[in-house]
Amino acid sequence: MAHRPEDIRNVALVGAGGAGKTTLAETLLLVAKAISRLGTVPEKNTVSDWDDDEKDRQHSILAAPLHLTWEGTRIHLIDTPGALDFVGEPMCALAAVETAVICVNAHDGIGVATRRLYKAIQAAGLSCCIVVTRCETDNIDGLGLLDEIQQTFGEKAVPLNLPDAFGSSLTDVVDLFAENVPDALKDAAEKYRQQTIDRVVEVDDALLEKYFESGEVSQEEIEQSFPRALRSGNIVPVLHVSAEKEVGLRKLLTFLVHDCPTPAEIVVRKAVDAEGEAVVVDPAGAFSAQVWKIQIDPHVGKLAYLRVWSGTLAGKTQFTVARTGNTERIGDLLEIQGKEMHVVPQAVAGDLVAVAKIDDVRIGDTIRDAAATWTFVPIHTPVPKVTLAVLPKNRGDEVKLGPELHKLDEGDSTFVAEREATTGEMVVRGMSSLHVDVMLKRLARKKVEALTRQPRIPYMETISGKGEAMFRHKKQSGGRGQFAEVHLRVAPLGRGGKVEFVDKVVGGSIPRQFIPAVEKGIRETCAKGVLAGYPFTEVEATVHFGKFHDVDSDEFSFKLASSQAFKLAVANASPIILEPIMEVEIEVPSRFMGDISGDLNSRRGRIQGMTQEQDTATIRAEVPLSEMLNYSTELRSLTAGEGDYTFQFGHYEPMPAHIAKDVVASAKKVQEAAHA
Numbered sequence: 001m002a003h004r005p006e007d008i009r010n011v012a013l014v015g016a017g018g019a020g021k022t023t024l025a026e027t028l029l030l031v032a033k034a035i036s037r038l039g040t041v042p043e044k045n046t047v048s049d050w051d052d053d054e055k056d057r058q059h060s061i062l063a064a065p066l067h068l069t070w071e072g073t074r075i076h077l078i079d080t081p082g083a084l085d086f087v088g089e090p091m092c093a094l095a096a097v098e099t100a101v102i103c104v105n106a107h108d109g110i111g112v113a114t115r116r117l118y119k120a121i122q123a124a125g126l127s128c129c130i131v132v133t134r135c136e137t138d139n140i141d142g143l144g145l146l147d148e149i150q151q152t153f154g155e156k157a158v159p160l161n162l163p164d165a166f167g168s169s170l171t172d173v174v175d176l177f178a179e180n181v182p183d184a185l186k187d188a189a190e191k192y193r194q195q196t197i198d199r200v201v202e203v204d205d206a207l208l209e210k211y212f213e214s215g216e217v218s219q220e221e222i223e224q225s226f227p228r229a230l231r232s233g234n235i236v237p238v239l240h241v242s243a244e245k246e247v248g249l250r251k252l253l254t255f256l257v258h259d260c261p262t263p264a265e266i267v268v269r270k271a272v273d274a275e276g277e278a279v280v281v282d283p284a285g286a287f288s289a290q291v292w293k294i295q296i297d298p299h300v301g302k303l304a305y306l307r308v309w310s311g312t313l314a315g316k317t318q319f320t321v322a323r324t325g326n327t328e329r330i331g332d333l334l335e336i337q338g339k340e341m342h343v344v345p346q347a348v349a350g351d352l353v354a355v356a357k358i359d360d361v362r363i364g365d366t367i368r369d370a371a372a373t374w375t376f377v378p379i380h381t382p383v384p385k386v387t388l389a390v391l392p393k394n395r396g397d398e399v400k401l402g403p404e405l406h407k408l409d410e411g412d413s414t415f416v417a418e419r420e421a422t423t424g425e426m427v428v429r430g431m432s433s434l435h436v437d438v439m440l441k442r443l444a445r446k447k448v449e450a451l452t453r454q455p456r457i458p459y460m461e462t463i464s465g466k467g468e469a470m471f472r473h474k475k476q477s478g479g480r481g482q483f484a485e486v487h488l489r490v491a492p493l494g495r496g497g498k499v500e501f502v503d504k505v506v507g508g509s510i511p512r513q514f515i516p517a518v519e520k521g522i523r524e525t526c527a528k529g530v531l532a533g534y535p536f537t538e539v540e541a542t543v544h545f546g547k548f549h550d551v552d553s554d555e556f557s558f559k560l561a562s563s564q565a566f567k568l569a570v571a572n573a574s575p576i577i578l579e580p581i582m583e584v585e586i587e588v589p590s591r592f593m594g595d596i597s598g599d600l601n602s603r604r605g606r607i608q609g610m611t612q613e614q615d616t617a618t619i620r621a622e623v624p625l626s627e628m629l630n631y632s633t634e635l636r637s638l639t640a641g642e643g644d645y646t647f648q649f650g651h652y653e654p655m656p657a658h659i660a661k662d663v664v665a666s667a668k669k670v671q672e673a674a675h676a
Helices: 021-031 052-057 088-094 112-124 142-153 183-201 205-214 219-232 249-259 395-411 433-445 512-528 555-571 590-602 631-638 657-675
Strands: 008-014 064-070 073-079 099-105 127-133 157-159 161-163 173-175 236-240 288-297 301-310 312-314 318-321 327-329 333-337 340-344 346-348 352-356 366-368 386-392 416-419 426-430 450-453 460-463 467-475 482-492 499-503 539-547 575-589 606-613 616-624 644-654
Touching (some): 008 021, 008 088, 021 073, 021 127, 064 249, 064 333, 073 249, 088 112, 088 288, 099 112, 112 142, 112 575, 112 644, 127 142, 127 219, 142 157, 157 183, 161 236, 183 205, 183 219, 219 249, 288 395, 301 312, 301 333, 301 346, 386 395, 395 416, 395 426, 395 433, 460 482, 482 512, 512 539, 512 555, 539 555, 575 590, 575 657, 590 606
Parallel strands (some): 008 073, 099 127, 127 236
Antiparallel strands (some): 064 073, 288 366, 301 352, 312 346, 318 327, 318 366, 333 340, 333 352, 386 426, 386 450, 416 426, 460 575, 467 482, 575 616, 606 616
């Protein structure tokens, strides 16, 4: 392991599924002599796709750190999955690097996943380059693909090299600034050389002035200013490779070493102090790192993957977890290479290492020593889209289900397992049905099997008008009896209100010692619901009169009377069901806009706006959650797999009466079945 930040490069390989990231990573390891034998995805023996699910599906599911050395520089590569089902993995990987390499399959072109990842790269402020893979594939329009890349990423996307031929006759990639460019490529080389010069001189005022005055800059001057243009995002270089023919790989490695930023130059992760003010972290300062990945290993337990951003961490020492304030002692520092673990003595700014058996640590946590007072901002990942209720298949698994789901939750930033407060169900949330299926299969391998079903929607109940009622509870069966009479009024509160209890009893018609019991009866009834068993909200309940008996009245009687009076008052106040409305943003190729709009209308959705950028359309809408349960699958069907969406809870609003009627009827059937 390198011991100077200047000698480290951190690179995440991202891109759509099928872009060739795993194959590229494997071949780079071979070229750099980090491995002696080339693995392949079909043979299920690549270094990065070591997980059983990855071998079965022959697609990456987990972000895998890999390590190699080139020209004396330690390159930490993170191979990431391309399917949007597992998008949390590349999002977390981007939080651990300075450079993102977007892989684009020369045959397949650019997909929605690539565009989404590029937005995340820009938001993170990372240097970025594009690597066109599988250039040896026949029937490729290479220059047409470059036009598509520039349409997607803008004029800043400029090729630095081109294949001498696309397809099976490919033998080399040609540096466009070389003197011996083949005649067939001279026109293209001149065009792209000029674009590169224009992008580079813009970041150097002196060079730009010289260029305006003389119209010329030297290749040496371009090479000196190029890294600055890359770091500022003013240029997104495009390089071409063929992993199958081992063409362009050495040039890619040399580019990463010579032109990409080092951890000593800049800290791209944002950090804040105790007051929330931005902090500039000095890589040479006190030790600080961020957890970018959690893995539950069957042999060593919980592994926390760290990106060191400043200072030095040695093995068998200690650090503080900023979130908890706990000081944790650690054992060995581990460098992870696929499923292999190697002990390293220390880690410096820029290193990617792992520590084992730190229980209370999460993805995104800041760890630091006492001299570091800053905290890195959380790692942003999309909100899960698919929710399923889960229950144990076997009675013996009831106790194990929750803890095992929690372990899966810890290791995946886009998988959530929790008890739904409104419905009481145990639910799991993921990016897609496939994502949830993969997680539950991992659960089954731990000998815990779960059944799934559609979750109950977390509806709420309220009233749309005013109402009042009274209820007298009287029971006499020999000995001391039960008596309480409660009169109350209910009125709607504004949206966002909860349950307000108002005591307007005068003259002692309800003794003061029983008022808390009256309130308790109302609040317990609100928690259980009146119409369909969903929590009652946005209501003001005012108790204004009652009666009592000197001997027979007690707290239980007043609690029961107030509960029944509340139910009767609600029935007189036009009760309604509130449904959760989600704010949805859908990104699809423009040709699908009509289909998506029509589908949203059929889901009771309200389109809030549309924008179009090149051939991609973004549609913003408000849609009831009940209409979104299977949307992930259906959107893919509508768009041939090219659509994607994000959503988040927006607000509650009244459900249409005819639909609410069905919800109430269904709830009553469930209640009757439970009491049968």
